[in-house]
Amino acid sequence: MPLSRNEAADALRDIAQTERRSSSAYGYKETAPFMFLWGVIWFVGYSASDLRPEQSSWLWPVLVVLGFVGSFVIGSRHPSKAKGGTSEGWRHFASWIVVALFIFATILLFQPQDGRQVGAFVALLIGAAYAVIGIWMGTRLAIAGVAVIVLTIAGFVFLKSHFGLWMAFVGGGTLILTGAWLRRV
């Protein structure tokens, strides 16, 4: 028996809703390992900023390079690539390279004298990036992005010292916890 217009509209609505949920779930699963990786990097880097500030000037670039290498490896192990298919991973990787270059260029341009400003700026930019991605991909990422922004501002405004340790735990911690949250079904 052919469908009525209302039945067809209901079916298309179900399809659209399910597709949105599936896209979010897929995006979360794919993003989780990267959140873990960068959460650990933030934890180590920001901790060093506070505990070993004389070493953080070389440690941060090393950690960032390790982060990008790790991200590339994670992306390369994508199942669709392993089966000989194509992967959109290179677009994600390239997008984050652009973000990193923007951060580098901005720091070069403004020459901040306060390490706290650099630390806060990077975290705010990454938080904003995740919040924007989350608007399109799913609420969990948007919440994580906003959390990073709020916690960064709170630490910058209210903490006179140990901002690096604050960021290690709340910034790095937020990314790691978000990775765990994204993996949950």
Add this chain to the structure above:
Amino acid sequence: MEQPDAIIHQPVRLKIMAALKVLPQSDALEFVRLKAIVGATEGNLGAHITTLEQAGYVEVEKDFVGKKPRTRVQLSKAGRRAFENYTAYLRDIIDAAPAGE
């Protein structure tokens, strides 16, 4: 298409197909994630996946992650085509019928 595809035209199976459709072509969805997306019980979902597999619309892979069994489902090429035909059929109904019907 005068009649809806009877295999796809069932609420749970429709959601299964829609959930799998958004994945990249060679990607599969784990059973537990599919269950959460579709909102069906384990037994119900399993029965409908079997129906779709017998129709050639999905492919099911079973393996182990460590000692834990894992079932993954992906849309076949025939399934992708059938789902596209089904959604085109739905849109034709909406475009053809006068509004308010």
